[in-house]
Amino acid sequence: MWALRAAVRGGAWLSHAVRGRRLPRAALLPPPPNPERTLAGVRGGLGCSEGREGGRRVPRADGRRSRADGEEEPEDAAEEEEDEEELLRRDPLLPAGTQHVCLVHPEVKWGPAKPQGTRAEWQVAEARALVCTLDGWSVVDTMVVPTKTPHKKLIFGRGTLEQLTERIRGSPEITAVFLNVERLATPTKKDLEAAWHVPVFDRFTVVLHIFRCNARTKEARLQVALAELPLLRSRVKSDVAHLGGCRGSSRYTMGSGESFLQVQQRLLRDREAKIQKALERLRSKRRLLGQQRRRREFPVVSVVGYTNCGKTTLIKALTGDAAIQPRDQLFATLDVTAHAGRLPCALTVLYMDTIGFLSQLPHSLVESFSATLQDVAHSDLIVHVRDVSHPETELQKASVLSALRGLGLPNALLESMVEVQNKVDLVPGYTPAEPDVLAVSALLGLGLDELMARVEDAILRATGRRTLTLRVRLARPQLSWLHQEATVQAVDVIPEAGAADVKVIISDSAYGRFQKLFPG
Numbered sequence: 001m002w003a004l005r006a007a008v009r010g011g012a013w014l015s016h017a018v019r020g021r022r023l024p025r026a027a028l029l030p031p032p033p034n035p036e037r038t039l040a041g042v043r044g045g046l047g048c049s050e051g052r053e054g055g056r057r058v059p060r061a062d063g064r065r066s067r068a069d070g071e072e073e074p075e076d077a078a079e080e081e082e083d084e085e086e087l088l089r090r091d092p093l094l095p096a097g098t099q100h101v102c103l104v105h106p107e108v109k110w111g112p113a114k115p116q117g118t119r120a121e122w123q124v125a126e127a128r129a130l131v132c133t134l135d136g137w138s139v140v141d142t143m144v145v146p147t148k149t150p151h152k153k154l155i156f157g158r159g160t161l162e163q164l165t166e167r168i169r170g171s172p173e174i175t176a177v178f179l180n181v182e183r184l185a186t187p188t189k190k191d192l193e194a195a196w197h198v199p200v201f202d203r204f205t206v207v208l209h210i211f212r213c214n215a216r217t218k219e220a221r222l223q224v225a226l227a228e229l230p231l232l233r234s235r236v237k238s239d240v241a242h243l244g245g246c247r248g249s250s251r252y253t254m255g256s257g258e259s260f261l262q263v264q265q266r267l268l269r270d271r272e273a274k275i276q277k278a279l280e281r282l283r284s285k286r287r288l289l290g291q292q293r294r295r296r297e298f299p300v301v302s303v304v305g306y307t308n309c310g311k312t313t314l315i316k317a318l319t320g321d322a323a324i325q326p327r328d329q330l331f332a333t334l335d336v337t338a339h340a341g342r343l344p345c346a347l348t349v350l351y352m353d354t355i356g357f358l359s360q361l362p363h364s365l366v367e368s369f370s371a372t373l374q375d376v377a378h379s380d381l382i383v384h385v386r387d388v389s390h391p392e393t394e395l396q397k398a399s400v401l402s403a404l405r406g407l408g409l410p411n412a413l414l415e416s417m418v419e420v421q422n423k424v425d426l427v428p429g430y431t432p433a434e435p436d437v438l439a440v441s442a443l444l445g446l447g448l449d450e451l452m453a454r455v456e457d458a459i460l461r462a463t464g465r466r467t468l469t470l471r472v473r474l475a476r477p478q479l480s481w482l483h484q485e486a487t488v489q490a491v492d493v494i495p496e497a498g499a500a501d502v503k504v505i506i507s508d509s510a511y512g513r514f515q516k517l518f519p520g
């Protein structure tokens, strides 16, 4: 799934610090002479229009395209598409092939840095699940290592670090270390790699990689590219610091008047602006689709929850959509997708499958995906799915609720949220402690009728729909209008009157239009 190289690199030069086994070949290359080329060519993707040849556009020396009006915009849709594809081209984050990972979990036992509401063993289980999500990766050793200094450069005290180093270096089967911290500063990563002789990864890189592998639509892929920028920024800084030691970081390059660092930072700013612009284009298209959907008045049910809790499985069960493929994987779903389903009253609703939450999800990842989650704000109902078989189910719930609060959703939407406790088949004799929740097994189809009835009730209330029986004349187009604009539940024809009594579920606005069109 992944090509080699970028595993331990923050650019080609990182390798100076990482000597030992299994070094990627490209990491041993000398630094390229031209920083623009370094980013655009070697790292693949920064400064995306630089270095392109052929075609109608000629890049300026600074890599930007000029237009008569001074605007720097793609000229047509095909070019936009091409630009987007180029933004998405990048080096792999993790090495390819089989990896035998040593999972190191720094445990803070006391003080303000001690994580609340969780236990080391649960955090280790989640970290293990993240590693095992990667193709060909397995955990061969797990160490929970106490630390009083998690914020210091090397995370552990000297003696502990020495013991850890001895154990890792004494285990030749270990090919990588997953250090279960949110983000590793580049110098820390380099020092640990130099000490341990294997690549070291943090949660950010692993989660980002999983996101990359699972992002299907262009929007999701661009969001991942946006989330990657902090990683590229810290690499640039560290590359420059390294260069400073051996070649002089503030050297001005190619007569441009910019220092090496400035060139690279500019390329990153350009890249960020281009990604934002491409995302905005895609989002405005989506907004248009949303408006069309609203015009047709399909109520929307957003299905949210912690990753792997069973959201996709539940939607599949509720809609019977055979094309949906749930997977036992963290972050299997990265795109918001809509699936039509019918409620018992025959009303069609759209279930929106959403990206799952993860506690301690790196901030920039959450931020870059928050626009996707903004869609939740436009739904008529939120269904919060929980995996009650998970040991950390309460913590997961708290983490989802706090993320939802952070989205600034309307109060009415938060208050009407339906909680679904899933995977009850894995907890024999399970009964929910709370009165208002529904216990289901999406996989076995248990409890779904009750859930549908609850969704129906909430949707009718939230969308101002009601059930009415309307007398229509058969000679007039009222019945076909109702079929199109409302949900017809029953038609009782009265032949002698040339009329019918029609039972419909109809929104307030549609009923208003009906009365105007067919007065009397």
Ligand SMILES: Nc1nc2c(ncn2[C@@H]2O[C@H](COP(=O)(O)OP(=O)(O)OP(=O)(O)O)[C@@H](O)[C@H]2O)c(=O)[nH]1
Binding pocket: 305, 306, 307, 308, 309, 310, 311, 312, 313, 314, 325, 326, 327, 328, 329, 330, 331, 332, 333, 334, 355, 356, 357, 422, 423, 424, 425, 426, 440, 441, 442, 443, 444
């Ligand atoms: N035993 C059991 N397994 C379930 C149930 N619901 C889902 N699963 C399993 O849980 C795993 C994850 O299911 P998904 O539906 O992909 O979960 P998700 O919440 O969409 O996950 P992400 O998209 O990765 O956030 C799959 O292996 C499902 O078969 C259930 O009710 N019982």
Ligand SMILES: [Mg+2]
Binding pocket: 311, 312, 313, 332, 333, 353
């Ligand atoms: Mg899913």
